[in-house]
Amino acid sequence: MATARTANPAPMAGLNKPANGQLRGQTKTGGQQSELLSNVQHPSAHKRTSIPQSSGGIKFGDDWKKCLELPPKDTRVKTSDVTSTKGNEFEDYCLKRELLMGIFEMGWEKPSPVQEESIPIALSGRDILARAKNGTGKSGAYLIPLLERIDLKKDHIQAIVMVPTRELALQMSQISIQLSKHLGGVKIMATTGGTNLRDDIMRLDETVHVVIATPGRILDLIKKGVAKVDKTQMLVMDEADKLLSQDFVVLIENIISFMPKDRQILLYSATFPISVQKFMSKHMQKPYEINLMEELTLKGITQYYAYVTERQKVHCLNTLFSRLQINQSIIFCNSTQRVELLAKKITQLGYSCFYIHAKMMQEYRNRVFHDFRNGLCRNLVCTDLFTRGIDIQAVNVVINFDFPKNAETYLHRIGRSGRFGHLGLAINLITSDDRYNLKNIEDQLVTDIKPIPSSIDKSLYVAEFHSVDAEDGGEEKA
Incomplete structure (x- = not known):
């Protein structure tokens, strides 16, 4: 050795x-x-680009890709879990140029299989039930369409991303902020237990478009009338099997009761126990099912x-x-x-x-x-x-x-x-x-x-x- x-x-x-x-x-x-x-290049180590936050810094006819500061190209071996794609490009989904800039500066070159399946369906507004392995790009599969659909003219919470742990909420908020840094004003907030509730209340007094949260804290803010979700059109549940376990399912049901009936729900997980099936039949409208799990390991x-x-x-x-x-x-x-x-x-x-x-x-x-x-x-x-x-x-x-x-x-x-x-x-x-x-x-x-x-x-x-x-x-x- x-x-x-x-x-x-x-x-x-x-x-x-x-x-x-x-x-x-x-x-x-x-x-x-x-x-x-x-x-290995960590996301936090990427250099900040000099491009302004809005598209005003890119003139018509410019090759905007030349202005990007890309991380070092990842030349490591990859398995078929992420390489067996249909050959699509991120540009194929008619995404905003500013969002594409954030995607490429993350080092994401082409969509993975779960992203190819998810992004166009999520953009159409349809519910999704997606089963894909850990580490195959599930975060991008829902964050990209979520950020694309944010309307900056509206000053209410438009999307909630629910995760089971505080560390995952922190990670998702960091990725979201990096992806949206050129979108010109998308406001993203992470809120979890163990942090100062007063700080969250003050932040929600201003405009917030996307909330990334653990269930207990966001429900607390909703019940206090601080987080208003009656116009929230998208709910994402990452690690859905855990969120719909006995530890969280009552909280999740409670949160959904405050949301509009025509909201879009996206569920992502590596495993789908019976609790997920029950939730799907109760709360989801003919969800598009994605299963990229022929074998589990x-x-x-x-x-x-x-x-x-x-x-x-x-x-x-x-x-x-x-x-x-x-x-x-x-x-x-x-x-x-x-x-x-x-x-x-x-x-x-x-x-x-x-x-x-x-x-x-x-x-x-x-x-x-x-x-x-x-x-x-x-x-x-x-x-x-x-x-x-x-x-x-x-x-x-x-x-x-x-x-x-x-x-x-x-x-x-x-x-x-x-x-x-x-x-x-x-x-x-x-x-x-x-x-x-x-x-x-x-x-x-x-x-x-x-x-x-x-x-x-x-x-x-x-x-x-x-x-x-x-x-x-x-x-x-x-």
């Missing part, structure tokens, strides 16, 4: 306190160091298990860190207590590590999410809080330190690597108690989780290798 050590940035002031989820260890010496986030993600005892887990993790070439890794535990204990252990081993879980203060969660997404640390330990929709392109390794109990959780966890058809590695630490769950998940997902070999071919999960067959995920070495 090729070896790689964690290349840690210099500690920043105020980040060495364990309470904020950002633990830092001393970088180990020796071994080959892989450059942090190689070949993601192509391009190689899955292994290591059979260990509980006491051997930390040692095994240390071995993986020393031998794998990790851009960034996410390590999952089944409880908040184990997250903090493991993060402390990883730091003691000499590796830099952040952690995040639902019991942390929201300001710390936001800071950890932002800093990890921007590449300030290589390893993140978390609970299932971080499984839903979180898109960090640099993550190429996911480790289940604690194996999940069900197939749905497993699918969402390993989907944090291999984003947008890129290659990734999922390694599961299995104890004797996990044997039944391992077999059950393999059967449900119709997949094969193999024993970990003594050496793992880097071309299975490292971006700079381009000789891998994107269809079969490459060959493993013994």
Whole structure:
């Protein structure tokens, strides 16, 4: 195996306190160091363009594409999950030029399969029930038509995007703002629990066109009469299976009761349990159904298990860190207590590590999410809080330190690597108690989780290798 050590940035002031989820260890010496986030450009690192916010800066006859400041071209291998398209271009959908500018400056060159299916239907105003894999472009599939249909002459809330976690709301608002930066005045607001309600009330006193929210907070604002949704024409539910679970479904039903009867509803998810079918028959008008899930597991993600005892887990993790070439890794535990204990252990081993879980203060969660997404640390330990929709392109390794109990959780966890058809590695630490769950998940997902070999071919999960067959995920070495 090729070896790689964690290349840690210099500690920043105020980040060495364990309470904020950002633990830092001393970088180990020796071994080959892989450059942090190689070949990956984070959205937040894109340069701001000098083009004015409205189209006034582009004169008739100008080649507007020459004025764009595009991110570096992504030349990494991609799987057929995102490359098996009909060959459409974003220009084919008659989108506003200013929106196209935002799309291209995001680095989105051509629509993915779910975007090809969704965008024209959503633009027509029809309800959509879309099932597509994690990391295949679902966000763009609904944000592009949503932003295209915003009428700047109207000063009320025109669209709501509902998501199950605060981190996902933050991520969606950042993407929306980047996509709409040339549209000349689209007002986007993120509102979630754990933040100051008074601030949200003051913001809603001014014009807001798009609200990206978690269910509890937006319902609170609606009931207070602050968020007026009686003219809201579009409701998007991302990670719909979670939003329609017992945790949220009552809140969702309540929110819909305040909206007009002729609103458009777009549902997106990787899995569709029976709760989604019930909701569809009750609230949706002949929805257009998109199913891009012939098989559940993601192509391009190689899955292994290591059979260990509980006491051997930390040692095994240390071995993986020393031998794998990790851009960034996410390590999952089944409880908040184990997250903090493991993060402390990883730091003691000499590796830099952040952690995040639902019991942390929201300001710390936001800071950890932002800093990890921007590449300030290589390893993140978390609970299932971080499984839903979180898109960090640099993550190429996911480790289940604690194996999940069900197939749905497993699918969402390993989907944090291999984003947008890129290659990734999922390694599961299995104890004797996990044997039944391992077999059950393999059967449900119709997949094969193999024993970990003594050496793992880097071309299975490292971006700079381009000789891998994107269809079969490459060959493993013994």
